[in-house]
Amino acid sequence: MDPQVLLDQYGPEAMQAGIRIAGSLAIILIGYWFAKLFSGLCRKALAKREFDATLSNFIAKLLFFFVLALAVVPALAHIGVQTASVIAALGAAGLAVGLALQGSLANFAAGVLLIAFRPCRVGDWVDAGGCSGTVESISLFQTTLLTADYKRITIPNGQVMSDAITNYSVMPRRRIDLVVGISYDSDMKKAKDILKQLVEADERILKDPAATIAVTELGESSVNLICRPWVATADFWPVRWQLTESIKAAFDDNGISIPFPQMDVHFDKTA
Known part of the structure; x- marks a missing residue:
């Protein structure tokens, strides 16, 4: 087939497809830039308020992916992808993952509360989750205590937050x-x-x-x-x-x- 005929037949469509793809990439790049910007501003704002570094980084990353997702959806729609089905599939997948990780998500939520409200800090002697010891670390999923006889106890954050926390070190x-x-x-x-x-x-x-x-x-x-x-x-x-x-x-x-x-x-x- 004559190349000129192919160009005349498919050229306009290819050019339109190229323009749509370029527009979609531009939307994603702009969204990525805004995601980096908002993530950085969020991290700096939390640092000024002396938020825990673990929680600050998590919130900043969560904001980054949220803004980026907001850019990906219109980018897909710009090239003709039916975003309603994509969103539904992602929602169903998220629900399935949430049900499978129900216990882990409960520990995660409790970890966010522990880090945000700080009923205890690293170095405090506490009674928490049915155990006593010095707080060695508080992560998003678990809290680690060192007992008086130097045993390490790892407690799920859900168990820590489900009962009273007695902090013996917080008062002067x-x-x-x-x-x-x-x-x-x-x-x-x-x-x-x-x-x-x-x-x-x-x-x-x-x-x-x-x-x-x-x-x-x-x-x-x-x-x-x-x-x-x-x-x-x-x-x-x-x-x-x-x-x-x-x-x-x-x-x-x-x-x-x-x-x-x-x-x-x-x-x-x-x-």
Whole structure:
């Protein structure tokens, strides 16, 4: 067949197809440029608000692909592709993937909430998901704790967010709660004075708020006293251990006995 005849027959259609393809590519390139622009602006805005880097990068990438998808759809329509069927197919595929990854998506959503609202941060000592430890990392799907005996515990974020999170490190000070029992024949006032002296002698114990020393209960075998001093969070365990030891030693030196559970059995000789 004569090339001129082919050119006359198919040339206009080929030129129109080329123009449509070039227009579609231009739309995608412009969409890609806008996607990069909005993604970068989003990342900078979140960085100024001191958002977590993991969450910031995820949101920026999500925005990038969303804007790019908005450009791809009209680009396909420009070259004559029926976008309604494409969108329906993508929706069905997304639904199927969502059902298959239901548990993972729940962990992901919980991870976003953990990173966004920050009930705990790396380095905090927490009770979370039924476990206790120092937060080593928080990712989009799981949280990692290090226990006091240096075991690593990996908890799905859905489990972390499904229960209360107790953060022991977030506040600058903590209260030590000690209950000390003395026998009924011991000098109660003297015992309280000893507790007060021990609290005042330790420089790590805060003066404000003041420590609480009082009788809390008349138990079955002891008079129970409470000693509740306030300390900096970092000093909680050292002060608690030292104060407990000092109370025992001071009570022994001053003749104040700390009773232990016991049972007296009386035999009736007349039976």
